[in-house]
Amino acid sequence: MAFNLEICLLLTPKSKNMNKKTGIIAAIGAAIGGFAFWKYKNMTPEEKAALKDKADDFVDKAKETFEKVSDKASELGKEAMESAKEGMATVSEKVKEASHDAKEKWDEVAGEVSQKVKDAKEDLS
Numbered sequence: 001m002a003f004n005l006e007i008c009l010l011l012t013p014k015s016k017n018m019n020k021k022t023g024i025i026a027a028i029g030a031a032i033g034g035f036a037f038w039k040y041k042n043m044t045p046e047e048k049a050a051l052k053d054k055a056d057d058f059v060d061k062a063k064e065t066f067e068k069v070s071d072k073a074s075e076l077g078k079e080a081m082e083s084a085k086e087g088m089a090t091v092s093e094k095v096k097e098a099s100h101d102a103k104e105k106w107d108e109v110a111g112e113v114s115q116k117v118k119d120a121k122e123d124l125s
Contacts, residue, residue: 043051 040048040051
């Protein structure tokens, strides 16, 4: 265990701005890693198999959870796209209606102006 601490300290860069906490954390991590390696080396084959099964179960559960989250995210994305398309369709319809209403109003006002111009010409004649 002390050997791993020495290696960690030797591999740690020596700079003036080095944070002491980083070195301490690295040393602790190396010590834990060394202890875990020693513990694994001294396990019986049955204990190693049990540990491997446990790790495999963890990996399987992690994959399953990732797939569930990925599927849910995909589903929510599709729902958001559908909602956006519906919103765009509604906006498009309202713009068309407003455009039609504006054209009708323009035609009405143009007709009134045209009539007033005709009436003014008649009054001048």
